[in-house]
Amino acid sequence: xxxxxxxxxxxxxxxxxxxxxxxxxxxxxxxxxxxxxxxxxxxxxxxxxxxxxxxxxxxxxxxxxxxxxxxxxxxxxxxxxxxxxxxxxxxxxxxxxxxxxxxxxxxxxxxxxxxxxxxxxxxxxxxxxxxxxxxxxxxxxxxxxxxxxxxxxxxxxxxxxxxxxxxxxxxxxxxxxxxxxxxxxxxxxxxxxxxxxxxxxxxxxxxxxxxxxxxxxxxxxxxxxxxxxxxxxxxxxxxxxxxxxxxxxxxxxxxxxxxxxxxxxxxxxxxxxxxxxxxxxxxxxxxxxxxxxxxxxxxxxxxxx
Numbered sequence: 001x002x003x004x005x006x007x008x009x010x011x012x013x014x015x016x017x018x019x020x021x022x023x024x025x026x027x028x029x030x031x032x033x034x035x036x037x038x039x040x041x042x043x044x045x046x047x048x049x050x051x052x053x054x055x056x057x058x059x060x061x062x063x064x065x066x067x068x069x070x071x072x073x074x075x076x077x078x079x080x081x082x083x084x085x086x087x088x089x090x091x092x093x094x095x096x097x098x099x100x101x102x103x104x105x106x107x108x109x110x111x112x113x114x115x116x117x118x119x120x121x122x123x124x125x126x127x128x129x130x131x132x133x134x135x136x137x138x139x140x141x142x143x144x145x146x147x148x149x150x151x152x153x154x155x156x157x158x159x160x161x162x163x164x165x166x167x168x169x170x171x172x173x174x175x176x177x178x179x180x181x182x183x184x185x186x187x188x189x190x191x192x193x194x195x196x197x198x199x200x201x202x203x204x205x206x207x208x209x210x211x212x213x214x215x216x217x218x219x220x221x222x223x224x225x226x227x228x229x230x231x232x233x234x235x236x237x238x239x240x241x242x243x244x245x246x247x248x249x250x251x252x253x254x255x256x257x258x259x260x261x262x263x264x265x266x267x268x269x270x271x272x273x274x275x276x277x278x279x280x281x282x283x284x285x286x287x288x289x290x291x292x293x294x295x296x297x298x299x300x301x302x303x304x305x
Contacts, residue, residue: 070272
């Protein structure tokens with residue numbers, strides 16, 4: 001483990017103390033783990049253990065707080081072993097301590113998803129600790145609210161957001177999927193996008209060109225990757241949260257928050273754990289037939305905006 005990468009675990013974090021195949025996880029097994037042969041997954045046979053992801057080894061980026069922690073918590077509550085990746089070391093260690101109270105042994109690794117070398121080292125650390133990686137949730141993201149023409153000619157806000165929100169998932173997916181392909185056990189990638197990737201209705205009051213461009217690209221990459229990775233039994237899905245309580249709340253004035261609530265059919269913000277619940281469903285036996293989908297989770301926001 002390199003300097004700056006911190007494991008907050010005790011004992012052997014691998015389920016059962018050793019790496020195991022997909023069948024040992026209770027994931028609906030494909031007829032064959034060889035690329036291009038047999039079904040990718042089996043249909044669910046019963047609902048006695050709905051949304052059970054016991055034994056899954058999951059990476060969640062940007063998981064120290066906000067939506068990312070809600071996702072990590074949901075997986076931990078349903079039996080998964082979670083690696084929290086974040087640039088905030090103090091908050092990341094605290095997040096792992098909270099997850100430990102739910103049971104299981106979890107891991108924190110410091111990682112800036114825009115740094116390809118750091119991503120590779122972090123993924124290697126998780127893979128060595130867990131023995132495999134079953135699910136990657138690309139959640140880490142930032143925003144920069146500024147009129148495009150008011151940026152300096154070097155466009156620093158644009159490039160920083162693109163580096164994190166677009167290149168970050170690209171870096172993580174390449175590193176993790178390379179492990180999944182080599183391990184020949186399949187897997188799942190979940191991209192956390194935004195309704196901003198489908199609509200730009202907020203660009204007048206909150207111009208964020210880099211953010212909406214990155215999220216729109218992630219929506220399309222989800223489908224492209226689903227097609228490309230299917231031969232390796234790797235599924236790729238995407239969730240587009242609408243207004244949801246997160247670390248980005250601090251960028252909104254009380255007036256903006258109130259206006260957003262009025263524009264949601266559900267008349268409230270989403271909560272991080274709700275996004276986590278949908279992620280867990282996608283990773284469970286019940287969600288095994290979802291692939292290449294981009295799903296809004298927005299309380300009806302896109303219906304009227």
